[in-house]
Amino acid sequence: MPAAKPVLVTGASGNLGSMLARELTARGYRLRLTDIKPFPGDLPEGAEFTTADLGDAVAMQHLADGCGAILHFGGISVDRPFEEVLDPNIRGIYHIYEAARREGARVLFASSNHAIGFHERPGPGEPKLDADCAFRPDSFYGLSKAYAELMGRLYWDKHGVENLNVRIGSSFPEPVDARMLSTWLSYADLAQLCAAFIEAPRIGHAVVWGASDNPATFWGQDQRERIGWAPQDTAEDFRGQMEGKVSGDPVTERYQGGAYCASAYSRESPSPRDPFALD
Template sequence: MSHAIAIKTHRRLLLTGAAGGLGTALRPRLKHNCEVLRLSDLADVGAAQAGEEVVQADLANADQVDAMVAGCDAIVHLGGISVEAPFAAILQANIVGAYHLYEAARQHGVKRVVFASSNHVTGFYKQSETIHADHPARPDGFYGLSKAFGEDLARLYFDRHGIETACVRIGSSFPEPKDRRMLATWLSYDDLHRLITACLSTPVLGHSIVFGMSDNAVTWWDNSRARHIGFVPKDSSDVFRDAVYARTSAPDLSDPAAIYQGGAFVKAGPF
């Protein structure tokens, strides 16, 4: 793990979505970034360990979110639905939930948020294109749409209330790439931690969009607009390339999942 790169920037750091896959991976890592790591999720995150607090909260419940944020110095917001889903569910967890989070941050004076956005904000750009943070959103479903809303919400709360946010458009963060698409989108757990550490520790963050990817040779995303954050990935999908090619077939270039950056999300249900 990349504990050596952690910087203890905050006294109490809130991690939402702590029961999820990325929350579970970040839990031991982020404890090195703060004195107290407050873990929250609607699901059970288990007992609090040394240096931890646990606050269960439903993002759709404003009072619970307010209590979850109270006393925290910064927020890493991974909570919500992370896959394509019916709009009613996305609305409550990701759109109403994001509003509740930023309102609580405003009320409690929290001035820095790391918001887990997604590559699905721009999923309808083609895999033959290279885009940067100034390209317009082209969400590939309700999930991507909710993350585009979250980015705009974060900008509003920066412009109106000075709450700095890094909107991290996470690619594919797993122990290793699962397929050929992930050779471009892969983000190692250690690089994810490096990225969050950079977002929490850079002197001036503002409202910034940064693509969450490791140092992959193949990439669709240009992170030049986020150099002020200071994120330097150390891992790369390239070491997995031969194994990925050996176990996967060549893409069908007439398949929308192979044409667009969002992959299978561009044709996922429910519509």
């Protein structure tokens, strides 16, 4: 059953936010949508849209009034310089959690694999990376995601604000390269995850790998049982088209964060499987 209280969705004009606006209103949820950019296309029935900046604490509090859940997809969503990331991703997440604390709302934070991007990809037969692993961000963007996950940890421990950090791999309509055979998250699986989050009786503070049911996944255990989510789609359906689409760059292909790890990389490239490469 859809939640009685409205749900706030930030970043609603982006690819994922606008998709969720359509999918969740179709499931009967009442949504408050916000972004600094206009909403693309027609506004779904059952949703209202407000233009606002994540850096505006008063606006975020007003938008959260009466909401039972916040789906936080707002902010800089790609690898950008520190000064561009700072205000929307660092100050913005504080405003979201303060609004959630005041309203007694729970928060789904759209985190990223780039918070752990400098972990190596597992080889055949090697263990997958569990969600309780150390943060190893691969960019200022990834660093902001790690910070925001820790903000959720703080607000749960200190204030009891329930939150779910979804470390999204690669959420697109279809995979576009070989790496996404491991990291792809279908739109349908993401929409189902968000609905499960809204409806879950209790969450606490949890971390879930945001990927579909991909046999080639880099990732292992997480806390998806807290929301009862089981992805239905798989990147294996695209293996024949994607298997050979690799970058050829040794840093990109070695680490889980892919091209974000290689961007502005200034170390001497490590030899293959060097155990001290990133100590």
